[in-house]
Amino acid sequence: MNLDLFYRQAVLSVAGNPKVEALIKTRARSLVRRYVAGETLEEALLVAERLEAQGVHAILDLLGEMVRSEEEARAFQKGILELIRAVAGRPWPKYVSLKLTQLGLDLSEALALELLREILKEAEPKGVFVRIDMEDSPRVEATLRIYKALREEGFSGVGVVLQSYLFRTEKDFWELLPYRPNLRLVKGAYREPKEVAFQDKRLIDAEFLHLGKLALKEGLYVAFATHDPRLIAEVKRYTGAMGIPKDRFEFQLLYGVRPEEQRRLAQEGYTVRAYVPYGTHWYPYLSRRIAERPENLFLVLRSLLGG
Ligand code: FAD
Numbered sequence: 463m464n465l466d467l468f469y470r471q472a473v474l475s476v477a478g479n480p481k482v483e484a485l486i487k488t489r490a491r492s493l494v495r496r497y498v499a500g501e502t503l504e505e506a507l508l509v510a511e512r513l514e515a516q517g518v519h520a521i522l523d524l525l526g527e528m529v530r531s532e533e534e535a536r537a538f539q540k541g542i543l544e545l546i547r548a549v550a551g552r553p554w555p556k557y558v559s560l561k562l563t564q565l566g567l568d569l570s571e572a573l574a575l576e577l578l579r580e581i582l583k584e585a586e587p588k589g590v591f592v593r594i595d596m597e598d599s600p601r602v603e604a605t606l607r608i609y610k611a612l613r614e615e616g617f618s619g620v621g622v623v624l625q626s627y628l629f630r631t632e633k634d635f636w637e638l639l640p641y642r643p644n645l646r647l648v649k650g651a652y653r654e655p656k657e658v659a660f661q662d663k664r665l666i667d668a669e670f671l672h673l674g675k676l677a678l679k680e681g682l683y684v685a686f687a688t689h690d691p692r693l694i695a696e697v698k699r700y701t702g703a704m705g706i707p708k709d710r711f712e713f714q715l716l717y718g719v720r721p722e723e724q725r726r727l728a729q730e731g732y733t734v735r736a737y738v739p740y741g742t743h744w745y746p747y748l749s750r751r752i753a754e755r756p757e758n759l760f761l762v763l764r765s766l767l768g769g
Contacts, residue, residue: 467661470753474653477749486752487745489765493758496718497751498525499740503541503548506740509717514554517728518736521557521593521714522549525741526564532573535566539577541741543584550588558585559593559737562605575608582612586619591644596623598652599630599659606634613641621685625650626670627659635673639680646685646714647674651750671696678706685735687714689723698732708732716751 476482499509503524510520524545526538542560549556560581567574578594585592594609596602602625609622622643624631627650638645649666650659660666670693677684678701686697694713701711712733715724721736728734739747752758 473753498744519555520738523559523739525743527561528563538564556590582617593621627666648687684711
């Protein structure tokens, strides 16, 4: 395993420790401000307006995952419905992301399907696109099943995510292809064992490009969700060389990460979206950002040493 992956796995394995969680929650305020738009919907909408003014579209995400009761799942559903109603009247592209464990996937697949179906019934007529984030490997199968079930029911304003670090992904890709998915491609953000996932960054990157090119060749609309300058450059080079027009793909980055690159890509005429998370349940999201970037851990440690 290389150092990048070792670091990431180490951070994600201690992040679940309640003492570490309490420490980060009190000491990581500046990091939270960098990566999270705010605790309320109003704050998130303000951030979205600011991004829009720079030519970058927002993907609004009410933070939440791994709920443990139906009540909690329904409360998140209510929050997402409020978000959909709030963005519906805006003049910019309307786009939300959610997680199935936020809607009770771990309690019952039927519950998550039912709650998402109700969300799509509200979102589709309002022109709001709904992206189902992909979570860790034990949840991939059920997530794809729910996506396919909803497409078979006739919903179209819904998209799915594939992760290039998983061995299974190319097979999932071919099985999804008949559904003509609007695909978001990512490297993958979770701690995955060597039995199911590549552990070498070079292989994960190569697979990302392989899958992305395959999806473009098959005529799918692809959202390349990465901050990696090398991968972004290769997508630009490849699409230019193949004459693939800019309305067949887009770039997605996280709010707070490489904002100047987000603006530059938009100025170059690419569609760019920034993932804008908000809400009070920011801890798991923030721990994945710390795991991606050692500098973020140093910021937390520095604030600890600062007293
Ligand atoms: P890396 O190799 O991790 O990073 C490349 C470079 O980008 C770094 O050298 C650094 O300069 C910069 N960078 C990367 N991360 C950060 C950071 N946190 N802070 C500052 N700079 C950074 N993962 C999932 O598993 N499921 C999802 O549904 C999902 N959705 C996503 C949606 C969006 C819009 C984005 C951008 C990412 C999503 N991810 C998701 C996360 C993804 O899997 C990666 O963990 C994350 O994007 C980091 O990988 P990278 O491609 O940027 O490349």
